[in-house]
Amino acid sequence: MKINEENKGTVKVIRLSGKVISGPDLMEVKTAFESAVNNDFRRILVDLGSVSWMDSSGLGVLVSGHTTVSRAGGRMVILNATKKIHELFIITKLITVFDTFNDETEALAALEG
Amino acid sequence: MLKGIRLTVPSDELMLETVQVFVESVGMAGGVLPEELTSLSIAVMELVRNGMKHGNRLNPAKPLTVTVDVLPGRISFQVEDTGSWQPDRDLGHRPGEGSELLDDRGRGILIARNLAKWVEFDLTPEGKTRATLIWPLT
Numbered sequence: 592m593k594i595n596e597e598n599k600g601t602v603k604v605i606r607l608s609g610k611v612i613s614g615p616d617l618m619e620v621k622t623a624f625e626s627a628v629n630n631d632f633r634r635i636l637v638d639l640g641s642v643s644w645m646d647s648s649g650l651g652v653l654v655s656g657h658t659t660v661s662r663a664g665g666r667m668v669i670l671n672a673t674k675k676i677h678e679l680f681i682i683t684k685l686i687t688v689f690d691t692f693n694d695e696t697e698a699l700a701a702l703e704g
Numbered sequence: 705m706l707k708g709i710r711l712t713v714p715s716d717e718l719m720l721e722t723v724q725v726f727v728e729s730v731g732m733a734g735g736v737l738p739e740e741l742t743s744l745s746i747a748v749m750e751l752v753r754n755g756m757k758h759g760n761r762l763n764p765a766k767p768l769t770v771t772v773d774v775l776p777g778r779i780s781f782q783v784e785d786t787g788s789w790q791p792d793r794d795l796g797h798r799p800g801e802g803s804e805l806l807d808d809r810g811r812g813i814l815i816a817r818n819l820a821k822w823v824e825f826d827l828t829p830e831g832k833t834r835a836t837l838i839w840p841l842t
Contacts, residue, residue, distance in 0.1 A: 610721060610724070612720050612721055612724065612749075613717050613720055613753055614717040614718060614720060615717075615718075644724065644742060644745070644746070645746075646746055646749055646750060646753070646812075646815070647750055647753075647809075647810075647811040647812045647814075647815050648753065650811055651807075651808040651809050651811070652808070654806055654807070654808045655808040657806070658806060658808070675742050675743070675746075678743075679746075679815060682814065682815055682818040682819070683811050683814060683815065684805060685805075687805070688805065688806065
């Protein structure tokens, strides 16, 4: 798994790619959320478009990120969840928690709105 | 028919990707549709990770074994750890409900059962925990 971060105005964009699988890499994702909040980002966009595989551990880290950002008064949205990840969101009812977008411009507008 | 294909690994999360590749490779060889391989591997890997974590406490000295049998119309995956725990009882967690919706753990069995439809837990004759997942071949 790889993590790529970039800043788009007041939005922290965290792009994940590869296999999001349980292990040390997931701690890096958790740290990325915490670091963003500690650096005063309150708007987080998580791009999952290049994620080829994800299990419940990956979902757990997304939930953890959502909680971290929400507690800081911010908002996190999901971009480009693949069909399979979307299915996992439905199975686990996380579809009721995460705001998901397939267009980055729309996602950024929603965060900045 | 392919029977008794077996992979044994240490209970170390660094081995998970190896097991995931094994599951998809055997699934493909056994006739699982390409578009179903990811769902299959996610479902099996939830059981593997549970076995490593809850059965073997992520102790690399404790092995976890995945045994695959390709049978008429179905493929069976058995995941055995060295514990004697009962997943349905010991993970009495309902992550899709109420305040537990935002818990950051505990969704593995829910996902495995939804993707695979047929997941059972029992104890081996030696008293060790065994998870069995049946995937229909179409």
